[in-house]
Amino acid sequence: MLPALFHSDVARAILGNKATRSEVAALNHKLGYDNSLLVQYWHYLVHLFQGNLGISVGKNSFGVPVSGIIASGVWRTVWLATTSLIFALAISIPLGLVQALRRNSKFDYTVTGLVFVVYSTPAFLLGILLISVLSIHWSVFPPVVTNAAGTGIFGPLLDILRQPREFILPIVVLTGLTVGGFTRYMRSSVLDSLVQDYVRTARAKGASNSRVLFRHSLRNALIPIVTILGLTLPGLFGGALITETLFNYPGMGLITVQAVQNNDVNTVMAATLLIALMTITGNLLADLGLSFVDPRVRLGGKS
Amino acid sequence: MTDNQIIGNIEETGNTSTTPIATTPSLFLQMLKVFAQNKLAVISLVVLVLITLFSFLGPLVYHTNQSNSSAYLGQICDQAPSSAHILGTDSTCFDMLGRLMVGGQNSLEVGFFAALFAMTFGVAYGLISGYLGGWIDSLLMRILDVLLSVPGLFILIALITLFGRSKVLLIVVLGLTGWYGIARLLRAEAISLREREYAQAVKAMGGRPRRVMYKHILPNAISSIVTNGTFAIGDSILGLASLGFLGLGLTFPATDWGTILNTSQNSLLLGYWWEVFPVAIMFLLVVVSFNYIGDALRDAFEVRLRERG
Numbered sequence A: 001m002l003p004a005l006f007h008s009d010v011a012r013a014i015l016g017n018k019a020t021r022s023e024v025a026a027l028n029h030k031l032g033y034d035n036s037l038l039v040q041y042w043h044y045l046v047h048l049f050q051g052n053l054g055i056s057v058g059k060n061s062f063g064v065p066v067s068g069i070i071a072s073g074v075w076r077t078v079w080l081a082t083t084s085l086i087f088a089l090a091i092s093i094p095l096g097l098v099q100a101l102r103r104n105s106k107f108d109y110t111v112t113g114l115v116f117v118v119y120s121t122p123a124f125l126l127g128i129l130l131i132s133v134l135s136i137h138w139s140v141f142p143p144v145v146t147n148a149a150g151t152g153i154f155g156p157l158l159d160i161l162r163q164p165r166e167f168i169l170p171i172v173v174l175t176g177l178t179v180g181g182f183t184r185y186m187r188s189s190v191l192d193s194l195v196q197d198y199v200r201t202a203r204a205k206g207a208s209n210s211r212v213l214f215r216h217s218l219r220n221a222l223i224p225i226v227t228i229l230g231l232t233l234p235g236l237f238g239g240a241l242i243t244e245t246l247f248n249y250p251g252m253g254l255i256t257v258q259a260v261q262n263n264d265v266n267t268v269m270a271a272t273l274l275i276a277l278m279t280i281t282g283n284l285l286a287d288l289g290l291s292f293v294d295p296r297v298r299l300g301g302k303s
Numbered sequence B: 001m002t003d004n005q006i007i008g009n010i011e012e013t014g015n016t017s018t019t020p021i022a023t024t025p026s027l028f029l030q031m032l033k034v035f036a037q038n039k040l041a042v043i044s045l046v047v048l049v050l051i052t053l054f055s056f057l058g059p060l061v062y063h064t065n066q067s068n069s070s071a072y073l074g075q076i077c078d079q080a081p082s083s084a085h086i087l088g089t090d091s092t093c094f095d096m097l098g099r100l101m102v103g104g105q106n107s108l109e110v111g112f113f114a115a116l117f118a119m120t121f122g123v124a125y126g127l128i129s130g131y132l133g134g135w136i137d138s139l140l141m142r143i144l145d146v147l148l149s150v151p152g153l154f155i156l157i158a159l160i161t162l163f164g165r166s167k168v169l170l171i172v173v174l175g176l177t178g179w180y181g182i183a184r185l186l187r188a189e190a191i192s193l194r195e196r197e198y199a200q201a202v203k204a205m206g207g208r209p210r211r212v213m214y215k216h217i218l219p220n221a222i223s224s225i226v227t228n229g230t231f232a233i234g235d236s237i238l239g240l241a242s243l244g245f246l247g248l249g250l251t252f253p254a255t256d257w258g259t260i261l262n263t264s265q266n267s268l269l270l271g272y273w274w275e276v277f278p279v280a281i282m283f284l285l286v287v288v289s290f291n292y293i294g295d296a297l298r299d300a301f302e303v304r305l306r307e308r309g
Helices: A002-015 A021-031 A037-049 A066-101 A106-120 A123-137 A155-162 A164-194 A197-204 A209-247 A252-261 A265-293 B003-010 B023-037 B039-061 B096-132 B134-148 B152-163 B167-176 B180-194 B197-204 B209-220 B222-245 B257-263 B265-270 B277-308
Strands: none
Touching: A066 A106, A066 A155, A066 A164, A066 A209, A066 A252, A066 A265, A106 A164, A106 B277, A123 A164, A123 A209, A123 B222, A123 B257, A123 B265, A123 B277, A155 A164, A164 A209, A197 A209, A209 A252, A209 A265, A209 B152, A209 B222, A252 A265, A252 B152, A265 B152, B023 B039, B023 B277, B039 B096, B039 B277, B096 B134, B096 B167, B096 B180, B096 B209, B096 B222, B096 B257, B096 B277, B134 B180, B152 B167, B152 B222, B167 B222, B180 B209, B180 B222, B197 B209, B209 B222, B222 B257, B222 B277, B257 B265, B257 B277
């Protein structure tokens, strides 16, 4: 509920540089900013729980309900992030596994080096680099997402499936954010599990190599990855903000940036609130997923 | 080393004649040696020093007008590198090399002071939370959990919308979002150290909590603080660059690396490489250098841990 706390300071910030004093006072009164901070906060909270996020106070979109502005972006960001996560997992799990199996080989070192480079390159630099090479120099992929008409829950997903070429660069940039960390964790996680007693037991009772690997080692190695998945969400959404701005894709990130440039405090607050909510939901899903992957984790208090 | 000797080293008062004072410099030398063995870290350090010198002393040698682009008014903007402008000019007609220097100054200053602010705040927060414990600890940690659940970039943007974007405000805002990690570390450190015999002894002798925190817990946490501080500078520079790239960095005519990248985003489409690549390379070098140095520092401090047994 943090953003709502900041809400009180907002009136001064936007209305300070507007027109005459009486006009400011009138607008302040209309928007309820002349009430005391506590009353404002109370109103904001009451409205929030009624599902009312207030109206936009930006120059270009004054009076439009914030929920309308944001609603179109939520699922775009969710699907973009989800797709990139799937790619990141699809790349990093096998990569980390092979790295762990061929520890200290040339392959291991090469991947480690590559992973470090990708990991330490910020999203916007990776984006600029990809655009300059693949869009401008070779014109393989378009530099911006031109057609993002999809609305509703699955509209954006259909967009991605229909014109994958437009979405490849943004997805690659977002994948680059997480794939490095995942690969590192996967490698060390498999390494850890390979020296466990149960792996030795499985080998001792004559299980085949692949059975040991997939049934005993991999299944346990995946457990920490589920936890990491939840922890990367804030970074992923932050990266989505940069990526969406870079590729002009109207998700939550671009909406937030445009709202800031527009001095639209209500929309920024609502977007931040929603992103926090999405992060928490994601973490909850990861925790639930953990109990699914690892039967030792029980939901509920009794043990 | 035994616990006794550690007390001797840390406690400034008291006769510690039995403590071999000579271990302290040799320990430092040992750490220096471990650090110097890490070639990447040494190279990073050199790179950082060079870029700092370039940014702060460069303008004394290479004079350009960086406050008013009208000085170059008669000229064409987006000029390719020439003898008059070694790295060409940007889309607002500023000399690109001079722009790099000014941007470097601002980025490094904001990065350093934001990290300093974040460290100070985070250390105090973690110490208080961990040492006092109880409901204060629970409250402070729940607040931290709430903050951690919101992506940092979104908090940054929300704060900037509210407070504006002068240099000082950017330092404060970046500092305000950079202290979570160190606060957690210091809390853990404080919890484990407050139960040690020497901390208990100070308490038993009537020492106030502040004394225990400053003289006993803080010196033991110095390795985490220095290592994290180094990473924090890199992170702050990265944060500032992200903001700048979104067009939310320092306001014109002041600039930073991210803002330069933002103004020259379209230049790439037009093929003006000199407006993008020099600044991108410089920025990447600095961020990666801070990470390598942080890594090496962590290794160097491990010598001390090994020594401690």
